[in-house]
Amino acid sequence: MSKIAVLGTGNVGNVIGSKLIQLGHEVMMGSRTATNEKASNWAKSSGAKACHGTFTDAAKFGEIIFNCVSGIGTMDALKQAGVENLKGKIIIDLANTLDFSKGMPPTLTIVNNDSLGETIQRTYPDAKVVKTLNTMNCNLMMDPSLVPGDHNIFVCGNDADAKAKVNALLNTIGWKTSNIIDLGDISNSRGTEQLLPIWIRLYGKFGHPNFNFNVVMGPSPKK
């Protein structure tokens, strides 16, 4: 069992924090202020292993840090967390830089030749950023059985050991190893973050978020 920081008090942070508590981890939910009502309510209702504090408190506490802040708020939240508290830590980045300010559908504030995952890794070179979970709704992240059969979760990051630990954690959440696709280094965040534009359109079409991508493969073509 690990000490885990969940940065962010929204729906994503709540769903992830609660699942991690259920799995037996100690979880501190972090927010901008020490007295955040949503974080306080979550901790009160989540048992003895749940607590809350500032982004700084949570980052100090966690061996693993889940970035559940909005993509646009991420760099600010990590700044508050503090470079010294992120050093050597695994940062699981599941955010997407969706910008809803220009109307629907949203655009991405970091795109094409950069990504949020890379931006975090570049800004905190001593942290081990693993980008994953960002290509689906938070309920599905924490319960892959919401969509029947095989479907994929993508993982990328520069540190093989950190990815192995994240994959093991994903296994405990219910993700089968055969459905976890390791894309390689953190620059592959560009690939997964740019899945969001079609994800959002599919969400609009289907009217609910219980869907996911399954990469289906045929035999290699004959040369």
Add this chain to the structure above:
Amino acid sequence: MSKIAVLGTGNVGNVIGSKLIQLGHEVMMGSRTATNEKASNWAKSSGAKACHGTFTDAAKFGEIIFNCVSGIGTMDALKQAGVENLKGKIIIDLANTLDFSKGMPPTLTIVNNDSLGETIQRTYPDAKVVKTLNTMNCNLMMDPSLVPGDHNIFVCGNDADAKAKVNALLNTIGWKTSNIIDLGDISNSRGTEQLLPIWIRLYGKFGHPNFNFNVVMGPSPKK
């Protein structure tokens, strides 16, 4: 059977042109010059219903126009095709604006708040642009059985009748109606074109292009 223009003499144009001939259509392959060797060779080896000419010739000839030019070359090729020859025509755009000039992996020259599909539709408002087929390798486009089981092809465009005709053509190629996802209007090209960054990374990982995305859905969550 239709008269179809295939713009582009590369591998994509060849595979698509040959499949359309096999289905019984009349196909003119278009290129920058009337004497293009690749187009000439393709036409010679493809039987009586195959011919070739300039982009202008091909656009005049075709009731349906397949844009098989590279994404970066598309607007130039369509300019040569001529606005008067595109009027009222269905343009099936399967290109992606992949820019390999800055090294691998490529970036997209149109991205985020615009797309190639929209750019074509905006530039040729009297044409009926249908964006489809662009999320997979050209052999798979023309033979979905290369990947076993269900997997999806995305279609979008502003003209419902044009999309219905394209879907019927896709059916004849082997795409089941249940695997065709109509995303809506042409702005949804942003979603499918931005699938390319992850497609390219998966291609690198798998070492061959015989794979595709299948969107798997679970039941709608209870309110």
